[in-house]
Amino acid sequence: MFVMDAWYMAAWADEIEKGGMLARKLLNRSLVLYRLEDGTVAALEDRCCHKGLPLSMGCVVGDHLQCGYHGLVFDKHGKCVKVPGQERIPASAKVASYRVVEQDHIVWIWMGDASKATCETVPRHEIHDDPDWTWVKDRYLIKANYQLITDNLMDLTHVGYVHQRTIGGTPEAHSEAEMSTTRLESGVRITRWLLDSVPPPSYLAAHTFGTPRVDRWMEIEFFPPAVVRIHTGAVDTGTGAREGNRAGGFAFMGLNLQTPETEKTTHYFWSGARLGKPERAADTKAELLQSLPVTFGEDKIVVEAQQTALDENPDAPHVMIASDAGLAHARRIVSELLAKEASERSGQTGQTQ
Amino acid sequence: MFVMDAWYMAAWADEIEKGGMLARKLLNRSLVLYRLEDGTVAALEDRCCHKGLPLSMGCVVGDHLQCGYHGLVFDKHGKCVKVPGQERIPASAKVASYRVVEQDHIVWIWMGDASKATCETVPRHEIHDDPDWTWVKDRYLIKANYQLITDNLMDLTHVGYVHQRTIGGTPEAHSEAEMSTTRLESGVRITRWLLDSVPPPSYLAAHTFGTPRVDRWMEIEFFPPAVVRIHTGAVDTGTGAREGNRAGGFAFMGLNLQTPETEKTTHYFWSGARLGKPERAADTKAELLQSLPVTFGEDKIVVEAQQTALDENPDAPHVMIASDAGLAHARRIVSELLAKEASERSGQTGQTQ
Amino acid sequence: MFVMDAWYMAAWADEIEKGGMLARKLLNRSLVLYRLEDGTVAALEDRCCHKGLPLSMGCVVGDHLQCGYHGLVFDKHGKCVKVPGQERIPASAKVASYRVVEQDHIVWIWMGDASKATCETVPRHEIHDDPDWTWVKDRYLIKANYQLITDNLMDLTHVGYVHQRTIGGTPEAHSEAEMSTTRLESGVRITRWLLDSVPPPSYLAAHTFGTPRVDRWMEIEFFPPAVVRIHTGAVDTGTGAREGNRAGGFAFMGLNLQTPETEKTTHYFWSGARLGKPERAADTKAELLQSLPVTFGEDKIVVEAQQTALDENPDAPHVMIASDAGLAHARRIVSELLAKEASERSGQTGQTQ
Known part of the structure; x- marks a missing residue:
């Protein structure tokens, strides 16, 4: 459904x-x-x-x-x-x-x-036409329900474990980040701050910071039923990122659109964009194309294994943990939309969709 | 069933x-x-x-x-x-x-x-032993219900679209042919006439006509539950083919036997025969073996795609068009036979097949 | 279940x-x-x-x-x-x-x-640590219910037909062997004797007998729910094997453990051991590794074809023959254990496994 x-x-x-x-x-x-x-x-x-x-x-x-x-x-x-x-x-x-x-x-x-x-x-993503941003994209057919992909994106503590070999960094850093979850008019925003922290290798490779430590953010926005935008980045520590001044640092924008093919398969469309110099666009594209598919491939393995496990044990209970807050929000919104549609349908006597 | x-x-x-x-x-x-x-x-x-x-x-x-x-x-x-x-x-x-x-x-x-x-x-097909006819044969396992193959054969307007690259010719010629459907004692015969028409390339390649235009026929016979014989040919225009004089022209006889393997797979046996000189049999065989599998392969793709669509939407309605008359006849005969057997079985108290 | x-x-x-x-x-x-x-x-x-x-x-x-x-x-x-x-x-x-x-x-x-x-x-199999025995082992994933493998092992008259090309010998010799079936405290033992018989090629290849004919035994033990041990061997005829003196001849011990993966797939673990000189262990291992997988491969084909037939005709009746005595015993024991567990579960009000 x-x-x-x-x-x-x-x-x-x-x-x-x-x-x-x-x-x-x-x-x-x-x-x-x-x-x-x-x-x-x-x-x-x-x-x-x-x-x-x-x-x-x-x-x-x-x-x-x-x-x-x-x-x-x-x-x-x-x-x-x-x-x-x-x-x-x-x-x-x-x-x-x-x-x-x-x-x-x-x-x-x-x-x-x-x-x-x-x-x-219709959700907008204007940076696809902004020359300051360089982006790449693809579509994967994932053998898993679309919500398992949303779940994955809404709980970034998985980064330390699933992406240990790529964008991971120290697992603890992610688990201990300061996190806030805000319900939007129609969606959810999760903001995580790693203030005064060591920048991960991928940031250092892409940008030259002025200080050894940085203020780093991860902003995850969910637009129901199946879009997740992740804005991550960092600036020199103490230069006011938390207060809104994110200019002059490293910034990455990931757009994730998980459109169901069936209940158990999903067209996972993604784009990854980096803020940078337009004249370096070709190099940046090459770098993104080298790294992003590896990272998304790690997630694909995980969510497909999850789907297999669900098929085997559809009724097995699931334990909730603290970092599930964001995805629980997102699932609740989808459930509410489903319930609303079901009630509208049942209210239309003699009509079926 | x-x-x-x-x-x-x-x-x-x-x-x-x-x-x-x-x-x-x-x-x-x-x-x-x-x-x-x-x-x-x-x-x-x-x-x-x-x-x-x-x-x-x-x-x-x-x-x-x-x-x-x-x-x-x-x-x-x-x-x-x-x-x-x-x-x-x-x-x-x-x-x-x-x-x-x-x-x-x-x-x-x-x-x-x-x-x-x-x-x-038992249906006869004596030309398999007639030295004036040269024939080839094969069996394909088709991933579709046997009636979809019968349907295909009973509506030859598909020839202009499915077989555009092989035996097609102008689609309109087929749609506008004069057609009559006759219910036989146990079966159906459809006769189509393209009088005074341009012979298709495959006819010209196989036969030298005396006139630039020909009188062309297609005679499709259905023997329930799963045999279709197609007799096609042409003679010089105006020499009386319509009145029964089909001698001296081009003639092809296709035998199609679609035996169900399961509800969704069919052993499709076929033979294709051409009337001609026995001394040219080897060449004729080679020509038939070169062309017929390509044409039947085009039908295989279509009926298998139809079966897939049926599996996806078993309850979707189907619109009938004029050229469905012949296949509707054939399906009705099969339905009557099924109903007859069901009633015989239910009449035999305590017996099951 | x-x-x-x-x-x-x-x-x-x-x-x-x-x-x-x-x-x-x-x-x-x-x-x-x-x-x-x-x-x-x-x-x-x-x-x-x-x-x-x-x-x-x-x-x-x-x-x-x-x-x-x-x-x-x-x-x-x-x-x-x-x-x-x-x-x-x-x-x-x-x-x-x-x-x-x-x-x-x-x-x-x-x-x-x-x-x-x-x-x-826990069933014991101490010869795995006995230096007088040399053994090899493997695991096959068989696409068949585990009981079909037990059935196969409990009726060795199949040896003459399934293993015609390997360990078979004359089919009649197996069908006419003297056979006794004993119900153990928890299991079944089948003993078959081919007294004063011609040793099969595989025995002759492995052992030098003192007489042209031998007294040959096959002892099959079933330990429920899914272990079958087969002890076969032969000694010079008339030297008292039947009375218990099996020393000095040829002896083979096959251990078969068919652990269900699912209702229709089985982890079939096996080991095959031969009594012999420890100094010849390497040669014996090579011989066993050359012959046993071929023989077990013949059984794999049979039981998987049986499973396919069962899936096609789950309700088709099966005729029992005399040589089914041993496997019928084994199946009865498994059924009794299943019934016992079912009754224990239903007795535990409010509890489920």
Whole structure:
């Protein structure tokens, strides 16, 4: 069961070429995404209403999709506009279509009640177009429920253990960091401060600090149902980072979008950006591409092992610990949204989603 | 659920060598086919009644099969005739046996009520022994329900889309062909005429016509539950093909036998024959072997994708179009046969199949 | 459903190195085995009680295991002794632990009611430490229920058919052997005698007999729920083997321990030992390693095919034959133990295993 009335990331913008199609299953539904002649993206159910063949096995004809089995043609709204060999088109000849927004290099999709979809609520990530930030991205198919990935990101004490060989540092430093959790209007923010601490090797490699010790922050924001943005960085100790002055140091921005494919598999989209000199962008990209996939690969192993363990022991109890506060918040928000949708559905007598 | 009281193709005759065994699952049952010393084929349940080992893992001993685990021996009727180490053979020591007919290079099997099996109702295909016809054959295991293959064959408007790169031609020509559907005593015949039309490249390659345009036919016959024969050809336009004079032109005969392995997998046996000069048989065979597997491979991709879509959305509605008339007929006949068998079974109080 | 209050083989002793961990699923439960600093073996549930990650993905820290996700530490009793970043350890923070005994190079485990586990009932196999015996061993993961392996071992008439190419000999000799079945205090013993018989090639290759014919025995002992020991051998005919004098001939001891992984997969541990001169041990080992895996591989194919057949036809009847006497005994003993445990559980109101 997924939150339906929400924006999920469907694809990176450059995954959908003009004239091409992208077949992808999201929230248990098979979709086909394609670009119209004006460059905007359309999303249809990937299943011809005649014999069920995926439309993505057919071809794009202008703004339409033609099925590759018996040639039925569908417009961007999913309406069948041609049945070869007959004049009349049955009224029931149509496939589902979905609202799509392309923004910040991301294609977002709304798969629930279209009347509730408002572009204003699409999460923004403007640094993807900010020349001061250099970024890289990818998509992994993870064999785990999307919330296990959110859990992972919302409790960074795992960094010391899972990422011991990469970005870890001393486990104790992470466990003992000062932490505060704030519920936002629609989400959660966790802020962790490691004041007057030794910068980790990856920071030193990327930036020259003016002092041997730094004030370091990690800011984790959750936007329900499935986006986590992590802002980390450090400046020379005592220069007022805590009070808001984060300029002139090291800064990294990780965007994580875990869109369910099924209950047990997830399209994990991520981007990693570093604040820096635009003229060094190529080097920075190379550095990010060398380090981030290794780190995310360590998380992939963990969450997939967790899913396997859950499948084996679905009813085994889980003990909560202090550092679960943030993820517990995030899960509660998702549960509330699910409950809200369920109650709305049951209130609509005779209607089903 | 399958029609049981019917002849299905079990194997090509040359798949069962003398002294050898062929293990094959048909209609959800594991069978072993083998040749007796007089050359006829016997078919037994492929499961020793003692410990369940497939008899096909044992060996042929004369007209008998010996289990490879503890040496029990079974005759062609499935009766156990030897248990090593003991004199008395338990009365319950037997496996199921099935009626088999070998004809036209095809081994047919009857897996329902043996008392209803009559050789006269075995579909014939005499051209397999006619020297004027040259033919090739194969068997594909298709990951789709057998009726999806029948559907495919009963609506040839798909040719223009699925086989665009092979035997397609202009899609419109197929959609606009004149078509008539006739219900036979036990089956359906669809006849399509493309009078005064441009012959497709494959026809021109195989035959020299006397006129630039031809009268072309496609005759599709369905023999329930799972045989489709397709007779296609063309003669010089205006020479009376429509009135029955089909001599002297190009003619192709496709035989399609889709025997269920399980509900979702099918042994798709096919042969393709061309009318022509016996002295050119080797060349014709080579041509057929070059083209037919490519075309059938295109259908395989489509019906397997359909099965996957069905598994994902078993309850999604399907829109009917005009060209579905023939396959709807065929499906209705199968449904009637299934209903008839179900009612016969429920009428037999205390009996089960 | 498995007999729980019993000793099963968990591993060969040398599979668990000091400082290392062995993850293994036994009786449907995922376990991690590791050595404490004093060299003894501990066994814990392989699932952190916090987020469910297998503890075997973490590391050994002295006598403890540390989870690789958020660093929780567990002692050998499964009690959580550290949660990074907090003082208080929740009382519910614990994982299951199991009784383990290491003996005769075998690590045994008791996964049922620990209060009933007594070391005295661990089956012994002292020849693993007897210099007059030379042995080799291995573990196969068999895709079949463990009882199918026991069945195989308890009816040696299969030797003539399954092992025709290896240790078979004449099938009839095995079927006609004199056989007696004795129910032991907790188990079964089957004794088979082939008096005054021709020794099989493998015996002749390993031993020089004083007479052309031999008195040959096969003694199969079943220790419930899942151990079968087979003692075979032969001495010069007429020298009193039947009366107990087995000295001076050929003797082989096979130990078979079929520990369920799941209902349909089994860790099949085996050792094969030959009585002989210690100075020839290296040669004997090489000979055993050359022959035993081939023979056991033949059995693997059979029992896995049986499991597949059972999955296809779970309700198909099985005919019993005379040589099933021994395995029927063994199955009855297992059924009695299962029934006993079920009745004990239902007697414990409000308690579940």
